[in-house]
Amino acid sequence: MKKFMNSADDFLKESLQGFGAAHQDIVNCHYDPNFITRATPTKEGKVALISGGGSGHEPMHGGLVGYGMLDAACPGFVFSSPTPDQMLAAAEKVDSGAGVLFIVKNYSGDVMNFQMAAEMMQGPNESVLTNDDVAVEDSSFTTGRRGVAATVVVEKIVGSLAEHGGSLQECKALGDKVNKNSGSMGVAFSSCTVPAAGKPNFDIGDDEMEFGVGIHGEPGRRRDKMKSAQEITNELLEAINEDLKPEANEEILLFVNGMGGTPLTELYLIYDNAKNMLDKKNIKISRSLVGNYCTSLEMQGASITLTKLDEELLKHWDSSVHTAAMRWGV
Amino acid sequence: MSVNFLIHSAKEIQAVIDANASEIEKLDQEIGDGDHIFNVQRGIKLVIELEAVIKDLPMSKALNQIAMKVLSGIGGSSGALFGTLFMTMAKGNDIDNGVDYKKAIEIFADGVEAVKQRGKADVGEKTMMDVLIPVSNCLKKGVEDNKDVKEILKEAIEVAEKAMFSTKDLLATKGRASFLGERAKGHIDPGARSSQLMIKTVCESVLNS
Numbered sequence: 441m442k443k444f445m446n447s448a449d450d451f452l453k454e455s456l457q458g459f460g461a462a463h464q465d466i467v468n469c470h471y472d473p474n475f476i477t478r479a480t481p482t483k484e485g486k487v488a489l490i491s492g493g494g495s496g497h498e499p500m501h502g503g504l505v506g507y508g509m510l511d512a513a514c515p516g517f518v519f520s521s522p523t524p525d526q527m528l529a530a531a532e533k534v535d536s537g538a539g540v541l542f543i544v545k546n547y548s549g550d551v552m553n554f555q556m557a558a559e560m561m562q563g564p565n566e567s568v569l570t571n572d573d574v575a576v577e578d579s580s581f582t583t584g585r586r587g588v589a590a591t592v593v594v595e596k597i598v599g600s601l602a603e604h605g606g607s608l609q610e611c612k613a614l615g616d617k618v619n620k621n622s623g624s625m626g627v628a629f630s631s632c633t634v635p636a637a638g639k640p641n642f643d644i645g646d647d648e649m650e651f652g653v654g655i656h657g658e659p660g661r662r663r664d665k666m667k668s669a670q671e672i673t674n675e676l677l678e679a680i681n682e683d684l685k686p687e688a689n690e691e692i693l694l695f696v697n698g699m700g701g702t703p704l705t706e707l708y709l710i711y712d713n714a715k716n717m718l719d720k721k722n723i724k725i726s727r728s729l730v731g732n733y734c735t736s737l738e739m740q741g742a743s744i745t746l747t748k749l750d751e752e753l754l755k756h757w758d759s760s761v762h763t764a765a766m767r768w769g770v
Numbered sequence: 771m772s773v774n775f776l777i778h779s780a781k782e783i784q785a786v787i788d789a790n791a792s793e794i795e796k797l798d799q800e801i802g803d804g805d806h807i808f809n810v811q812r813g814i815k816l817v818i819e820l821e822a823v824i825k826d827l828p829m830s831k832a833l834n835q836i837a838m839k840v841l842s843g844i845g846g847s848s849g850a851l852f853g854t855l856f857m858t859m860a861k862g863n864d865i866d867n868g869v870d871y872k873k874a875i876e877i878f879a880d881g882v883e884a885v886k887q888r889g890k891a892d893v894g895e896k897t898m899m900d901v902l903i904p905v906s907n908c909l910k911k912g913v914e915d916n917k918d919v920k921e922i923l924k925e926a927i928e929v930a931e932k933a934m935f936s937t938k939d940l941l942a943t944k945g946r947a948s949f950l951g952e953r954a955k956g957h958i959d960p961g962a963r964s965s966q967l968m969i970k971t972v973c974e975s976v977l978n979s
Contacts, residue, residue, distance in 0.1 A: 473842065494846075520805055520846040525838075548945050552850035552888055556841070576948075636808050642799060658802070659950050 441633050443738075448636045452495055452517060459502055463764040466506045473523070475530040476502045477512045482536040487602040487611050488512065490530050491543040491595060493550055494519040496634070497655055500592060500734045503765030509599035510543075510763075518634050518737070519656045521549035527557035531565070539564040539608035543595055543615060545587030546571040566608055568615030570594055572624040572745065574683040575652025575660040586654050589697040589734040589745045590622035593757075596766065600756035618753065623684040625676045626660070626743030628653040630701060632736050651675070655699075655736050669706075673713040676744045681721070686748055688722040693729065693757065695745035700735035702742050707731065710742055727757055733765065771869040773824055773832045779972050780817045786971045787811060787964065798960040801947040806960045809848040816843040829869055833860035847945065848961075851885050851898070858884035871919045871976075875909040882906040889944065896942035896954060898961035901933045905969055923973040934958065934966035 445451050453471070460469030460476070468477050475492075482488050491501040492514030501513035512530040516522035531540045540561070544554045546569050558565055570587030598606075598615045606614065628650045631640035641657040644650060649672070652660025667675075686692055696711045698704070707730050718725055726749060734743070749757065760769030787794070791807050798806040816839050824832040833856050841853030862869075862877035869877070882902045886892065891899045908929045912922030937959040945961070947954045 516845045517805075520809065520844075521849070523842045523845050523849055525842040548889070549845070549847035549850065552847055553845070555888075556850055556853070634804060637795070637804050641804050659953060 441635075441638050443633070443635060445635055448638075451635045452515065455495070455498075456502075456515065459498075459764070466762065466764055467502070470529070470533070473514075473526040473529050475512055475514045475526050475533070476505050477530065477533050478506055482511050482534045484536050485538050485605070486511075486536055487538045487606060487608050488531070488534040488536060488540045489543060489595065489599055489602055489611070490514065490527065490534065490540055491591070492516065492522040492527065492530075492554075493545055493547070494521060494656070496632075496737045497735050499732070499765035501595070504592065504595050504599075504763050506761070506763030507770070508603050508759060508761035508763070509595050509766065518636065521547070521553045523553055524557035524560055527554060528560060531557070531561060531563075535563055537563075539566070541565070541598065541602070541608060541611045541615065542567040543591065543598070544569050545591050546584055547586060550587075564608060566612040568594060568598070568612055568619065570619045572619060572622045573626075573652075573654065574623045574679050575625050575654075587619075588624045588626065588655050589695060589743050590619060590624050590747060592697075592729075592733045593622055593693065593695065593745065593747050594618045596761060597753055597756040599761070600759040603759070604756075614752075614756075618747065621684075621748040621753070622745060623680040624695075624697075624743050624745040625679045626653045626655070626697075626699065626741060627651050627672055627676060628657060628699060628736070628739050628741035629666075630738075630740040632657050632700070632739035634737070649741075652679070653699075653736075653739075653741060655734060657736055657739055669709055670713045670716070673710055673744070674717055677714060677717050677746075680744065680746050684746055684748065686721075686723050686746065689724055691724045691726040691749045691754070692718070693727040693745075693747040693749055694718065694725045695729040695733075695747070696731075697729075697734050697743045697745060698732035699739040699741035699743065700732060701738045701740035704731065707742060710744070714744060726754070771829075771871070771874040773827060773829060776832065776836070777818065777821050777825065779975055780814055782975050783968050783971050784811075784814045784818060786967050787814060790963075790967055794960050794964055797958055797963055800957045801942065801950055801954045802945070802960060805846065806848065806964065809844045809846050810964050813840050813844040813848065813852060816840065828866040830860050830862070830866050833857075833865075847889070851889055854888045855881040855885050871922075872913050875913055875922075879906045879910050891944040894940060895944040896937050896940040896947055896959045896962075897944050898959070898965040900937050900940070900959065901930050901962045901965040901969065904933045905930050920977055923977055927970050927973050930966045930969045934962045937962040 572590035837856035
């Protein structure tokens with residue numbers, strides 16, 4: 441394992457300290473329990489948005505704290521859910537009285553811990569559970585689809601509604617809607633190494649890829665031989681389209697997300713290839729996002745997310761945002 | 771069951787888990803994400819470190835402290851599930867006036883039931899519940915049948931081992947391994963293995979005392 445680290449025990453703390461210092465105009469980092477809030481207090485009457493999850497997916501979620509998006513984020517250990525004490529401390533800090541909306545990715549650990557926090561919390565709260573990953577079958581016999589990169593889209597759009605006075609119920613409803621309007625699928629070329637583990641999470645051959653991979657390197661649909669970018673992109677989009685069923689001329693957001701170890705050069709190449717295919721199907725790409733937003737440490741790979749956009753979603757996507765990882769309109 | 775017994779058991783469990791750490795880690799890397807062993811090791815260490823704080827506390831308070839420590843210190847599913855187990859045990863009726871083996875079994879069974887609700891998992895889903903539920907049932911049945919405590923514990927050890935091996939041929943429908951579908955078959959569930967080791971250790975500790 442080669443990583444920039446001094447010790448596995450201090451890995452998360454030092455990274456958080458650096459994040460807090462680098463973006464002190466936007467965020468405040470709090471420790472023991474760990475949580476990140478905006479540098480300025482929540483304005484009165486505004487619903488507070490709190491998300492969280494295991495670390496190792498940066499910039500999600502800490503990098504999405506700031507004006508127009510989250511009020512707080514709770515980072516767990518690498519690839520491990522945060523805990524109720526973090527969520528309760530964060531909620532106490534950012535709840536201005538209008539309630540707290542938890543945005544949770546559908547992974548068992550995250551769901552259970554956020555549920556316990558919600559049970560222990562005094563004030564009004566709701567949760568939006570994201571489950572955009574079409575790689576995993578959604579049925580009553582599985583934990584269900586995973587929440588992956590579309591969580592970023594949910595946080596942006598609901599963040600805008602909350603900023604513009606949306607109530608707790610309205611924010612929850614919009615979050616559910618964005619999630620329902622989104623589909624994602626990813627592919628990995630390499631594994632990733634959790635610092636405390638010291639060795640790669642899974643083995644993968646030089647000529648292989650994991651198709652439908654999750655954001656912790658956990659397996660997806662199948663192990664395949666490497667293919668051309670256009671072929672991979674087509675297969676990812678076909679799987680998403682099959683699920684999302686965008687209609688001809690429907691407006692969508694095309695989000696090409698890097699898993700951490702794939703250069704932007706390749707992400708833009710995927711964007712080009714995705715555009716080729718979507719153009720052929722007359723699906724209108726009206727908004728784009730390309731970059732590393734929902735990562736899996738140093739894993740080589742990428743995911744594609746499509747979100748169907750209507751007027752309401754477009755408005756909230758376009759509104760100003762000022763976070764460490766996303767910044768426009770300000 | 772005393773608070774001292776809890777601390778003593780945690781120390782014994784630590785030794786056993788450490789001795790089997792690489793096996794559990796490997797099982798988790800095959801069908802999970804490889805973090806289970808670190809969560810378990812961190813949790814046990816935190817409980818042992820509580821010794822000075824809890825050794826003179828009444829049982830309910832000691833169990834509650836363990837629950838909060840496990841919940842906040844482990845994270846992930848393990849933290850929530852083990853936290854729920856101890857939090858429920860702490861609510862046991864009249865446990866501050868002594869916990870005999872019947873009481874211990876009663877609160878453990880209540881705890882397992884709460885964990886089942888929290889994780890929404892039952893037997894046959896390739897999780898630690900495949901071990902915890904049959905063990906809990908076996909212990910309760912032993913008490914109902916008025917069996918000797920040593921006999922009950924020996925049975926529990928056997929039930930736990932058989933249940934652990936049974937996860938090998940199961941399809942996972944809960945937790946990370948559920949994303950694997952058919953590919954999870956042929957692997958023992960790491961949570962079932964760590965739970966089985968813990969149960970075996972605690973039961974043997976009582977048998978040898």
